[in-house]
Amino acid sequence: MASLHKDPRGKSPYWYCAYTLPDGQRTFRSTKQTDRKAAWAECLKLEKAADQARRGELVEAQARKILDDILETVGEGPIRTQTVAEFFNRWMAGKQLAKKARTAERYRKVVAEFLKAIGDRAAKPLASLCPADVERFRDERFRQGVSAATLKLDLKLIRGVFNAARRQALILHNPAEAVDLPLAAHQKRDVFTAADVRALLDVATGEWRTAIYLGYYLGGRLGDMLSLRWSDVDLNAGVIFYHQGKTGKGVEVPIHPDLEAHLLELAGDDPQGHLCPTLAGVPIGGRSGLSKRFAAIMAQAGIDQRQVQSSECRKFSALSYHSLRHSFSSALANAGVSADVRMKLTGHKSLEVHQRYTHVQLEPLKQAIAVLPSLRAA
Numbered sequence: 001m002a003s004l005h006k007d008p009r010g011k012s013p014y015w016y017c018a019y020t021l022p023d024g025q026r027t028f029r030s031t032k033q034t035d036r037k038a039a040w041a042e043c044l045k046l047e048k049a050a051d052q053a054r055r056g057e058l059v060e061a062q063a064r065k066i067l068d069d070i071l072e073t074v075g076e077g078p079i080r081t082q083t084v085a086e087f088f089n090r091w092m093a094g095k096q097l098a099k100k101a102r103t104a105e106r107y108r109k110v111v112a113e114f115l116k117a118i119g120d121r122a123a124k125p126l127a128s129l130c131p132a133d134v135e136r137f138r139d140e141r142f143r144q145g146v147s148a149a150t151l152k153l154d155l156k157l158i159r160g161v162f163n164a165a166r167r168q169a170l171i172l173h174n175p176a177e178a179v180d181l182p183l184a185a186h187q188k189r190d191v192f193t194a195a196d197v198r199a200l201l202d203v204a205t206g207e208w209r210t211a212i213y214l215g216y217y218l219g220g221r222l223g224d225m226l227s228l229r230w231s232d233v234d235l236n237a238g239v240i241f242y243h244q245g246k247t248g249k250g251v252e253v254p255i256h257p258d259l260e261a262h263l264l265e266l267a268g269d270d271p272q273g274h275l276c277p278t279l280a281g282v283p284i285g286g287r288s289g290l291s292k293r294f295a296a297i298m299a300q301a302g303i304d305q306r307q308v309q310s311s312e313c314r315k316f317s318a319l320s321y322h323s324l325r326h327s328f329s330s331a332l333a334n335a336g337v338s339a340d341v342r343m344k345l346t347g348h349k350s351l352e353v354h355q356r357y358t359h360v361q362l363e364p365l366k367q368a369i370a371v372l373p374s375l376r377a378a
Helices: 036-054 060-073 084-098 101-123 131-143 148-167 194-203 207-218 222-226 257-266 290-300 322-334 339-346 359-370
Strands: 003-006 015-020 026-030 239-243 250-254 307-311 314-317
Touching (some): 003 036, 015 036, 084 101, 084 148, 101 131, 101 148, 194 207, 194 290, 194 322, 207 222, 207 257, 207 290, 207 322, 222 290, 250 339, 250 359, 322 339
Antiparallel strands (some): 003 015, 015 026, 307 314
16 A cells, blocks of 8 residues: 655655655555645556556556656656657658768668667667667678678668667667677688770770779778769879778878870869769669679689678678779788788778878888789780
């Protein structure tokens, strides 16, 4: 039976309600009321909620209604609550304003896949989600055949969304933290020899020749190379500067003589124009995407495209456009260029912040690029 009590120490003006919790323990809770009649009404509500919970009859909506009624009596607003879909979509809207378009699009796809995977639970309150829901998303992505590395990134993103909710005091615990991240298997890529790259250039036409030159002599990813504009090219200083879409880091690479000769042949006039204008707007993935087009160039050049098993449902080619990045780094290593210089040129993680280098800092990098073999006929 519930009962009302005053603070025996006289430190609080409020009445306290003594009642029994669902686990059988007796507890005291402040009613936040100084009027005994109002306090007794709140005390009965607490006791009723505890009794319903003990019998398994208290649903979340009832619990929230009881707490909202109590908060209203002391002039407070109702408990903030959002559905999973509402919060995830609001979080995504913020990222679209704060992130680059390509990064925001990747976030959007992961959020959409998560909401799809949990089904009807997307309409449930955010706090109702549990680790099993995140596991359902993980297992569905695995069935779709995504690589372990991609799945690991997806789960980290979902963790980040829930951490944002926790910082906003919308949830107490992050359900994604109880789900183990997959061990990302290293996908070993083959590298192109200089002869392979010459063969690619022999059969490639138009902007693909430019894309191949850029990939081999800058060591960049396909999306980054196709995003390059003429304003990123400084022929006077002999450098090209670009931001990596994957990491956001800035990378400055001296221009190899072969690449310089090719760029001079293109003679772009518009500083904001892309070096590969028609390829820049084409999706990389998909049946008709740029990765498939590059595979066709490799086949035309007679380059074997060995397939490697990445996961139970997914294979990838040991050779792709990304192999030009590996070839760039490998050629530098084979020529004796130090690891720290190679890391600066590829933009891989290092202890140094990647910024534009002074001319003194740039000289070792120019010497390193000079060791790359020429692709032009002697």
